[in-house]
Amino acid sequence: MLTRQRKQLILEKLSSEGQVLSKTLSLEFQVSEDTIRRDLRELAADGRLQRVHGGALPASKAVSSFAERSHLGIDAKKRVAQKGVELISPGQIVMIDGGTTTTELVRCLPADLSFTAVTHSPGIALALVEHPRVEVILIGGRLFRHSVVTVGAAAIEGIERIHADLFFMGVTGIHPEAGLTTGDYEEACIKRAFSGRAAETVVLASPEKINTASPFLIGDLSLINTVVVEDDTDSRWVEAVVGLGVSVVKA
Incomplete structure (x- = not known):
């Protein structure tokens, strides 16, 4: 699976479930937790989610000017x-x-x-x-x-x-x-x-x-x-x- 595809699936899961856990994603996608953490880090840098301990939550849209x-x-x-x-x-x-x-x-x-x-x-x-x-x-x-x-x-x-x-x-x-x-x-x-x-x-x-x-x-x-x-x-x-x-x- 391409990184882009995995990130999109992470965002879809986040939208439907309200949160994602790094360990669970690692098992689901059969990649290391380091890989998942990198995905989450990059998505957070783009403002797509908010990283928290152990995973991520949806990022608020109410932080703009x-x-x-x-x-x-x-x-x-x-x-x-x-x-x-x-x-x-x-x-x-x-x-x-x-x-x-x-x-x-x-x-x-x-x-x-x-x-x-x-x-x-x-x-x-x-x-x-x-x-x-x-x-x-x-x-x-x-x-x-x-x-x-x-x-x-x-x-x-x-x-x-x-x-x-x-x-x-x-x-x-x-x-x-x-x-x-x-x-x-x-x-x-x-x-x-x-x-x-x-x-x-x-x-x-x-x-x-x-x-x-x-x-x-x-x-x-x-x-x-x-x-x-x-x-x-x-x-x-x-x-x-x-x-x-x-x-x-x-x-």
């Missing part, structure tokens, strides 16, 4: 964002992560909803200017241009001074085994800091994030309380997530 991500699965993002708004109660302190799905959340807010928003996203802060009943606290720090959010020690210091009711966490991958992941190390640190200061953490999971992984771990699924997904999300994935103690809300 903010401008590119803003056009990715926009209808699905709107649906989960509209459902997410229903989780906000008047008078709450709500932390809102940066990201294209949380941007849709802000766009879906009713004009008469009154709460305090805490964010490290200048874009979300500016969008909330159109909501006069929402008090806005903008967390400062170094601007991370890829995601248009602030990061660094100053941002974490600001976050640690707040007790919030809700945190809407942005992720690029959510997987029952690989956990919550994102594409940048510092962003992962910021997300953990936010989650640690909120009574409840919610992930708005549009389809491109489900059952995928990115290089940097935010934490396992015990870090969150609720995930909002589309109604037709794979039932096996939903069952796995619920089995880990996370509530699943369908949009």
Whole structure:
């Protein structure tokens, strides 16, 4: 079997099963594990998968630039964002992560909803200017241009001074085994800091994030309380997530 053919079969297996194991592939294709690891390494370099210990998971498509991500699965993002708004109660302190799905959340807010928003996203802060009943606290720090959010020690210091009711966490991958992941190390640190200061953490999971992984771990699924997904999300994935103690809300 040609290398190209083997790689294609690996990708097909990854798509159908949600993960692949190096040892299993080695036995199936009757090649060494070193050969399989090389295949996985090359596929990962092309952005086709995310390598993990012992094998690989589907790579998240949600790690491109903010401008590119803003056009990715926009209808699905709107649906989960509209459902997410229903989780906000008047008078709450709500932390809102940066990201294209949380941007849709802000766009879906009713004009008469009154709460305090805490964010490290200048874009979300500016969008909330159109909501006069929402008090806005903008967390400062170094601007991370890829995601248009602030990061660094100053941002974490600001976050640690707040007790919030809700945190809407942005992720690029959510997987029952690989956990919550994102594409940048510092962003992962910021997300953990936010989650640690909120009574409840919610992930708005549009389809491109489900059952995928990115290089940097935010934490396992015990870090969150609720995930909002589309109604037709794979039932096996939903069952796995619920089995880990996370509530699943369908949009």
